[in-house]
Amino acid sequence: MSRLGLLGKNIAYSFSKNYFTAKFEAEQLAYTYENFDIEEISEFPKLLHDNPNIFGLNVTIPYKEEVIAYLNHIDKKANKIGAVNTITIDSNGILKGFNTDCYGFKKSIKPLLEKHHNKALILGTGGASKAIAYTLKKLKIKFDYVSRTPKSTNKFTYDSLTIDDIKNYNIIINCSPVGTHPNVNSCPNIPYEGITDKHLLYDLIYNPEETKFLKLGKMKGATICNGLKMLEFQAEKAWRIWNSSK
Incomplete structure (x- = not known):
């Protein structure tokens, strides 16, 4: 039985495990997919050894x-992004990193983009946000980051954002974990009053299906999208990478 899995922390909720387990059962493939939940990245070598x-x-x-x-x-793309979400391990134990988040995001957002969608705010500065930024560059969409604390690379903090700023950015992408189940009553602290029916709100979160962030955007007439399609697209891309490396 060939083994695949998800590396992370506090990942009992895992989309990936359910998705791949269902896929393998439906296609009668002799693979298993497991969660590898570690407290610190320093535990990773031992996990591989075991x-x-x-x-x-x-x-x-x-x-x-x-x-x-x-x-x-x-790989070159993951290196440019500065984040990895897919790893292959060959028979000699050689590990190679890839990023399929950028592919999943591009495939899921492109059908929603209109001509006026030309400027984006990225909420959060973690690993996922790097793939989003890379993709926006490829789509020739200008963007700025919003973070909790001032950084030289970020134009805004949540405290500094104004209603006019929100009006000026017609795409808002939540790359933070704020609003994830079970904290469904939480949302990024931005001036939602500035959102209009010309906005596109995209949340990488998929559980709940409609976060408070998306609900508040929907109330203003904005186009909304959660992260489920992105996850499905990136998962299938990862599957192709694993199989081409065998």
């Missing part, structure tokens, strides 16, 4: 950036 028959992994919060130090190779 599980020598794993040939591929997905990577999620909070290790998309930290895992890079443990890889033997990283």
Whole structure:
């Protein structure tokens, strides 16, 4: 039985495990997919040592950036992004990192984009946000980051955002975990009063299906989208990478 899995922290909710388990059962494939939940990235080498028959992994919060130090190779796109969410492991134990988040995001947002969608705010600065920024560059959409604390790379903090700022950015993408189940009454602290029916609100969260962030946008007439399609697209891309590397 060939083994695949998800590397992360507090990942009992895992989309990936349910998705791939259902896929393998439906297609009668002799694979298993497991959650590998570790407290610190320093535990990663031991995990690999104890599980020598794993040939591929997905990577999620909070290790998309930290895992890079443990890889033997990283593909060009993942290197440019600075984050990895897919790993192949060959028969010699050589680890190579890829990023399929950018592919999933592009495939899921492109059908929603209209001509006036030309400027985006990225809420959050973690590993997932890096793939989003890379994709927006490829789509020639200008963007700025919003973070909790001032940084040289970020134009805004949540405290500094104004209604006029929100009006000026017609795409808002939540890359933070704020609003994830079970904290469904939470949402990023932005001036929702500035959102209009010309806005597109995209939330990488998929559980709940409609976060408070999306609900508040919907109330203003904005187009909304959760992260489920992105996850499905990136998962299938990861599956193709694992199989082409075998």
